[in-house]
Amino acid sequence: MVRIGQIGLGAWGKNLLRNFYTQNGCRLVCAADPDEKGVVKLSPGYPGVELTTDVQSVIDKSKIDAIIIATPPATHFQLAQAALEAGIDVFVEKPMVLDISQGERLVKLAREKGMILMVGHIMEYHPATEFLKRIIDGGELGNIYYLYSSRVNLGKVRDIENSLWSFAPHDVSMMNYLLGARPIRVSADGQSYLQNGIEDVAFITMHYPNKVMAHIHVSWLDPHKDRKLTIVGSKKMAVFNDTEPSEKIRIFDKGIDISQDYNTYGEYLSLRTGDIVIPNVPSGEPLKIECEHFIKSVVSRIQPRSNGEDGLSVLKILDAAQKSLEQGGQPQLIQ
Ligand SMILES: NC(=O)c1ccc[n+]([C@@H]2O[C@H](COP(=O)([O-])OP(=O)(O)OC[C@H]3O[C@@H](n4cnc5c(N)ncnc54)[C@H](O)[C@@H]3O)[C@@H](O)[C@H]2O)c1
Known part of the structure; x- marks a missing residue:
């Protein structure tokens, strides 16, 4: 015990x-x-x-x-x-x-x-994240092109750490876990409206290896309560909406295929819009x-999944994002 x-x-x-x-x-x-x-x-x-x-x-x-x-x-x-x-x-x-x-x-x-x-890093233990990880690793979405998330609502306004440090650890840790990778370059922008020097809103862009791009919007000064992640892959696209009580994930059989055998430009790129599937994600409190x-x-x-090394790599990304934010969005390399 x-x-x-x-x-x-x-x-x-x-x-x-x-x-x-x-x-x-x-x-x-x-x-x-x-x-x-x-x-x-x-x-x-x-x-x-x-x-x-x-x-x-x-x-x-x-x-x-x-x-x-x-x-x-x-x-x-x-x-x-x-x-x-x-x-x-x-x-x-x-x-x-x-x-x-x-x-x-x-x-x-x-x-x-x-x-x-x-x-x-609670999002690494979310059943919906687990589900997404399984389908990404299993190749259902194809090659991941890019992903973006928003974690916004009204309050709770912190007075020491800004919205980047307060909210973005969730998205950064979830994205790193889903991609099984760490970003190599980060930039961020943000602004403080309520308290001097404490950004209420931040927009963070991360570049992972293989041209994978990620974007995170965090704010405690927003009319919506939004907790949403969109993943765009070469075969399918997925949306994880954590504010939905059930049906948290939707998988869109949508994409644009490049044809090797074409006569006109219209035939070169063909839009694919297939079914939208709502998978049965196991329930469970993260x-x-x-x-x-x-x-x-x-x-x-x-050692746990979100061990000290995982915490440290998220910390390095947050630190780089903070430096970028202070330098007007200047990109920062992650060591
Ligand atoms: N995983 C999540 O989803 C999630 C959600 C919210 C907050 N958090 C994290 O949890 C932590 C606490 O956040 P919170 O929202 O409960 O903040 P809070 O301000 O509501 O609570 C912090 C508590 O710590 C106490 N405290 C302050 N200084 C202390 C000290 N030196 N020693 C011992 N206790 C001290 C305060 O009295 C207070 O009760 C933060 O790291 C925050 O980022 C995680």
Whole structure:
């Protein structure tokens, strides 16, 4: 039985707490947040769990085997480092940290100490992402030409990290996972309207190997709630709409075929518009699947899908996008 501790019980931390409290194979032992009111409010729902405002008391190897960190990103490094140094496995929310050298230090520390380090890239555990990954790898969409996503809504406005750091980790990690590749070049543009220097909206363009292009639109200042990914392949096209309660994926048998044997220009390029299929995607709460994956990794000692290296590669892309944004959209190479 994996003994779990958690730090950070805010808007998202509450969801993690609920999941780990009811998860098989683990026992939620203690959880902390400096916000006393929040802790007092949560207490009645978690009998048997030590809920405290003493954050440091959770990082104790004699009490817990693994820790969940769901605090503001600027605090992730110090908490994750302390836990790894104490020999405690770590699940840290996205973005892993805000600085590449800190990300590298966490990855190195986890490797040296043989600890599990997982980043909360929840979209990598979404059943619809899994489905798309299967059909991309199976060749159903053909060669992937390009993909684009939007993750926009009204609120929650953050006051430290901008919309790029807050939302884009989801899209970047999902795209990297789906393509099984990392971008080589990134550019971004964005603007702050509500708070000085904190971009409410960002447009990010990523270039992957083999001419594959990706675009991400993130914003917390938008009239729509949109969570949509479109993938254009040489054989078929797919749309993943995560705001749909069911029928999240549509596969379009659409494309433009290039004929080798033609007399006129009209015959050279022929439009294909076939069926639109709504596949039966297995249901399942992504957060629950993600939490189960962490517990399995802790027990099996096999690094999770969204391990520290994955977190670090997303971090390098976000960092490059941020630099580009600050330089008026100047493209940045990813090392
Ligand atoms: N995976 C997802 O879909 C998803 C969704 C939302 C947020 N998140 C991530 O979860 C993390 C938390 O986001 P949130 O929306 O819950 O934020 P939040 O501001 O609602 O909650 C953060 C909590 O951390 C506490 N806190 C602040 N400083 C602390 C410190 N030094 N030590 C311990 N606790 C501290 C605060 O009191 C607060 O309760 C962020 O990294 C965010 O990016 C992930």
